[in-house]
Amino acid sequence: MRMVFAALMAAAALTVGATPASAAAAPHIDAVVYYTIYVKTGNVGDAGTDADVYIRLIGSAGTTGYIELDNPGDDRKRNQIDTYGPMPLSDLGTLREVRIAFEPEGGSPDWYLDWVKVDSSSGRSDLFPCYCWISGDSNTRIPRA
Numbered sequence: 001m002r003m004v005f006a007a008l009m010a011a012a013a014l015t016v017g018a019t020p021a022s023a024a025a026a027p028h029i030d031a032v033v034y035y036t037i038y039v040k041t042g043n044v045g046d047a048g049t050d051a052d053v054y055i056r057l058i059g060s061a062g063t064t065g066y067i068e069l070d071n072p073g074d075d076r077k078r079n080q081i082d083t084y085g086p087m088p089l090s091d092l093g094t095l096r097e098v099r100i101a102f103e104p105e106g107g108s109p110d111w112y113l114d115w116v117k118v119d120s121s122s123g124r125s126d127l128f129p130c131y132c133w134i135s136g137d138s139n140t141r142i143p144r145a
């Protein structure tokens, strides 16, 4: 497992090094990357929710805490895409997965999540497909496509 991990890290380093935006950037220490998170609620009956939702981004170079996904107005209505950010974070490297922490609220709290997409100012766009119901006090792991 260690060797596999080392190989993945080496591949990630090569990928980062080959990215024009990264090559053009000044010193990489304390580099800030802006992340935009898109969340698509499914188009099936009762897909929407008033639950509290938090996301954690897990990358090869860092992991965030749980970030609340709450815009002004009604989030996570049926067939709606909610956009959060852009938010400045330290560079997470290659995103591996996201975690969705869920706290039920309101009527019909179960949520049908189609997918999460994360774009970054370093030029990456990563998709995390779920196509699943999220319910109860839960923490759901969604690997990158």
Ligand SMILES: [Ca+2]
Pocket: 046, 047, 048, 049, 107, 108, 109, 110, 111, 112
């Ligand atoms: Ca619902």
Ligand SMILES: [Ca+2]
Pocket: 070, 071, 072, 073, 074, 075
């Ligand atoms: Ca809201």
